[in-house]
Amino acid sequence: MFKEQLKEKQQLIEKELHRILEVEENPQIIYEAMKYSVFAGGKRLRPVLCLSSCELFEGDIKKALPVACAIELIHTYSLIHDDLPAMDNDDLRRGKPTNHKVYGEAIAILAGDGLLNLAFEVLIRHALENPHDYQRILKATNEIARASGCKGMIGGQVVDILSQNTKLTYEELKFMHEHKTGALIEASVCAGAYIAGAIEEDIHALREYASLIGLAFQIKDDILDVIGEEEKLGKKVGSDREKGKVTFVNIFGLKKSQQMVVELTQKAIEILDRFGEKALFLKELSNYLIERVN
Amino acid sequence: MFKEQLKEKQQLIEKELHRILEVEENPQIIYEAMKYSVFAGGKRLRPVLCLSSCELFEGDIKKALPVACAIELIHTYSLIHDDLPAMDNDDLRRGKPTNHKVYGEAIAILAGDGLLNLAFEVLIRHALENPHDYQRILKATNEIARASGCKGMIGGQVVDILSQNTKLTYEELKFMHEHKTGALIEASVCAGAYIAGAIEEDIHALREYASLIGLAFQIKDDILDVIGEEEKLGKKVGSDREKGKVTFVNIFGLKKSQQMVVELTQKAIEILDRFGEKALFLKELSNYLIERVN
Numbered sequence: 001m002f003k004e005q006l007k008e009k010q011q012l013i014e015k016e017l018h019r020i021l022e023v024e025e026n027p028q029i030i031y032e033a034m035k036y037s038v039f040a041g042g043k044r045l046r047p048v049l050c051l052s053s054c055e056l057f058e059g060d061i062k063k064a065l066p067v068a069c070a071i072e073l074i075h076t077y078s079l080i081h082d083d084l085p086a087m088d089n090d091d092l093r094r095g096k097p098t099n100h101k102v103y104g105e106a107i108a109i110l111a112g113d114g115l116l117n118l119a120f121e122v123l124i125r126h127a128l129e130n131p132h133d134y135q136r137i138l139k140a141t142n143e144i145a146r147a148s149g150c151k152g153m154i155g156g157q158v159v160d161i162l163s164q165n166t167k168l169t170y171e172e173l174k175f176m177h178e179h180k181t182g183a184l185i186e187a188s189v190c191a192g193a194y195i196a197g198a199i200e201e202d203i204h205a206l207r208e209y210a211s212l213i214g215l216a217f218q219i220k221d222d223i224l225d226v227i228g229e230e231e232k233l234g235k236k237v238g239s240d241r242e243k244g245k246v247t248f249v250n251i252f253g254l255k256k257s258q259q260m261v262v263e264l265t266q267k268a269i270e271i272l273d274r275f276g277e278k279a280l281f282l283k284e285l286s287n288y289l290i291e292r293v294n
Numbered sequence: 295m296f297k298e299q300l301k302e303k304q305q306l307i308e309k310e311l312h313r314i315l316e317v318e319e320n321p322q323i324i325y326e327a328m329k330y331s332v333f334a335g336g337k338r339l340r341p342v343l344c345l346s347s348c349e350l351f352e353g354d355i356k357k358a359l360p361v362a363c364a365i366e367l368i369h370t371y372s373l374i375h376d377d378l379p380a381m382d383n384d385d386l387r388r389g390k391p392t393n394h395k396v397y398g399e400a401i402a403i404l405a406g407d408g409l410l411n412l413a414f415e416v417l418i419r420h421a422l423e424n425p426h427d428y429q430r431i432l433k434a435t436n437e438i439a440r441a442s443g444c445k446g447m448i449g450g451q452v453v454d455i456l457s458q459n460t461k462l463t464y465e466e467l468k469f470m471h472e473h474k475t476g477a478l479i480e481a482s483v484c485a486g487a488y489i490a491g492a493i494e495e496d497i498h499a500l501r502e503y504a505s506l507i508g509l510a511f512q513i514k515d516d517i518l519d520v521i522g523e524e525e526k527l528g529k530k531v532g533s534d535r536e537k538g539k540v541t542f543v544n545i546f547g548l549k550k551s552q553q554m555v556v557e558l559t560q561k562a563i564e565i566l567d568r569f570g571e572k573a574l575f576l577k578e579l580s581n582y583l584i585e586r587v588n
Contacts, residue, residue, distance in 0.1 A: 125436060
């Protein structure tokens with residue numbers, strides 16, 4: 001049941017992403033480069049979270065769909081720029097050559113820029129086309145814009161870059177992940193709730209939920225970098241260690257890290273109790289995230 | 295009179311840009327890098343155009359100010375990314391070291407990303423805070439988002455990148471400039487008009503005006519690259535030729551190019567006749583643009 005519901009949401013998202021990126025304009029290479037990374041096999045976690053939290057409040061999933069896809073465009077732009085030689089200098093992502101390996105650095109930078117811009121184009125157009133819901137859509141957009149900017153994702157990436165030759169403390173590591181990964185996960189969950197017209201109190205609870213699964217998600221990533229299977233991960237195992245990155249695993253050890261993932265997820269799921277049965281899918285999704293192998 | 299009015303607008307814009315960028319958050323280096331390029335001595339042409347076109351329709355200039363500044367943030371982001379080693383590889387901009395020369399490539403890429411994101415943050419917040427004018431603000435934002443995306447500025451930059459080892463035809467050169475520079479100039483003028491609540495017919499006329507001065511502006515740039523004074527330009531004269539770039543000057547020659555600038559500007563000014571005396575400032579601004587030395 002859960003797996004089918006998940007697949008259904010993922011398919012909705014794929015279809016909408018294709019619709020958004022189906023552009024027959026010149027210069028074609030930039031659309032090709034953007035599509036290359038958007039359709040490189042992402043799990044669509046963030047947009048699924050957005051749709052699920054909209055459903056939690058019985059909101060109209062069609063209204064959340066463009067918002068969910070805009071978030072995925074922003075997520076993809078951040079991966080393209082993070083992989084650049086001047087940043088993490090990664091050659092592989094999800095088992096495929098990274099964007100700049102295929103299209104060159106200049107086009108990769110511009111493809112990232114294009115996706116960030118496109119995300120806002122989609123959101124603004126959505127607000128303009130739905131005057132009755134414009135305030136909900138703007139609130140969701142505001143949430144996303146904050147999360148993807150310097151107070152969120154970009155701020156986290158800056159700390160990551162600056163830390164490449166120093167050893168982060170646990171507090172700094174947490175700051176980095178809360179900003180680099182956590183902020184957009186939080187925004188995904190809250191944006192869906194805004195679209196559904198949820199009240200501030202519920203959004204506050206969801207924000208806490210999202211912050212917990214965001215952290216669990218990141219610790220799980222660090223664990224997979226140590227014990228994952230390369231084929232499933234689509235990248236080399238041990239790349240964090242190779243780059244000298246501080247991870248949860250090398251601060252707390254493998255066993256304690258695995259325990260943290262379980263505890264954080266349990267705590268997150270407990271927060272969802274207040275929403276009763278309607279939260280079943282989100283609960284299952286939270287467990288799915290910690291059982292993943294890539 | 296014109297000079298004072300221009301200065302007054304520029305000061306309003308400076309003050310608002312400082313307000314927007316006055317952020318005391320971690321990591322500070324990213325705010326520093328963004329401010330470095332935003333306050334590197336730009337002429338604020340685009341935001342001045344935006345305010346002026348708002349005034350043309352007796353709109354509230356305070357409502358146009360955040361929009362005008364968002365445009366300047368987008369313009370600055372595009373300069374930072376254009377200057378990167380993977381793109382134009384420029385060391386100097388307005389007489390100062392380019393962003394990546396001071397902060398390194400990684401931070402420069404992120405500072406550009408941060409400014410693009412910040413522009414939309416400013417616009418969305420502005421729409422949320424002004425529910426009575428939200429539709430005007432969203433229309434302006436939509437105009438800007440289109441102009442800065444792949445159908446505008448980014449598309450133009452892609453053609454510029456692709457053309458580095460080929461010889462562009464006049465049509466291709468025109469396409470490049472219409473997208474790379476023209477689109478955002480057009481959006482600046484139209485956004486101001488949207489904020490003032492101008493009717494579509496007037497916006498249509500302004501769009502034509504902006505497209506003419508946008509082209510004149512670019513040809514003037516090409517001329518200055520040949521006959522400008524390095525000290526005033528803040529960069530090396532002849533850099534286009536050095537990079538093997540096709541320019542209006544090497545297609546049409548210096549004399550014909552100068553003539554084109556005058557003719558395009560005259561044609562643009564004629565379009566403004568329909569607005570009577572209120573268009574005086576915009577007319578003088580148009581002439582100011584072709585008389586500039588940097």
